[in-house]
Amino acid sequence: MDQFPSSSFVVRTERSLLGKERLQFIILVGQTGSGKTTQIPQFVLEAVKTSDKRHRMMVACTQPCPVAAISAAQRVAEEMNVAVGEEVGYSICFEDNVSRSKTVLKYLTDGMLLREAMADPLLDR
Numbered sequence: 001m002d003q004f005p006s007s008s009f010v011v012r013t014e015r016s017l018l019g020k021e022r023l024q025f026i027i028l029v030g031q032t033g034s035g036k037t038t039q040i041p042q043f044v045l046e047a048v049k050t051s052d053k054r055h056r057m058m059v060a061c062t063q064p065c066p067v068a069a070i071s072a073a074q075r076v077a078e079e080m081n082v083a084v085g086e087e088v089g090y091s092i093c094f095e096d097n098v099s100r101s102k103t104v105l106k107y108l109t110d111g112m113l114l115r116e117a118m119a120d121p122l123l124d125r
């Protein structure tokens with residue numbers, strides 16, 4: 001696995017994701033606060049927006065607990081200058097703050113992802 005210093009984490013990751021090759025998975029290791037939760041999903045969103053305009057895809061980012069999912073969604077919505085529940089939303093047990101037509105980035109707990117996978121095994125969205 002490639003190792004790189006944390007200072008170049010964001011720049012090199014962005015290049016990899018936006019590269020021509022379609023990666024099936026990528027393992028990122030970064031220090032706490034380096035942007036894995038708030039920045040990487042935004043890069044992925046940009047990459048899928050430009051790679052396939054015909055198929056509207058959703059980016060999902062799992063979080064270990066509901067509070068973390070809400071907090072991340074609020075932070076990223078603020079960074080993207082949108083309201084939570086529109087382009088950026090969250091899905092936790094008993095609360096689904098997403099828009100069916102607008103949400104493209106969703107923060108959700110591991111349990112909610114599992115529930116989605118049971119309904120949509122190929123995660124087509």
Ligand SMILES: Nc1ncnc2c1ncn2[C@@H]1O[C@H](COP(=O)(O)OP(=O)(O)OP(=O)(O)O)[C@@H](O)[C@H]1O
Nearest residue numbers: 030031032033034035036037038039071072074075
């Ligand atoms: N809700 C928030 N309000 C203010 N700043 C935030 C918020 N969430 C994250 N940040 C800031 O954004 C930067 C990136 O944080 P992020 O959570 O994306 O890092 P991370 O790599 O996922 O960290 P961790 O490994 O601890 O989960 C950090 O400087 C962090 O302090």
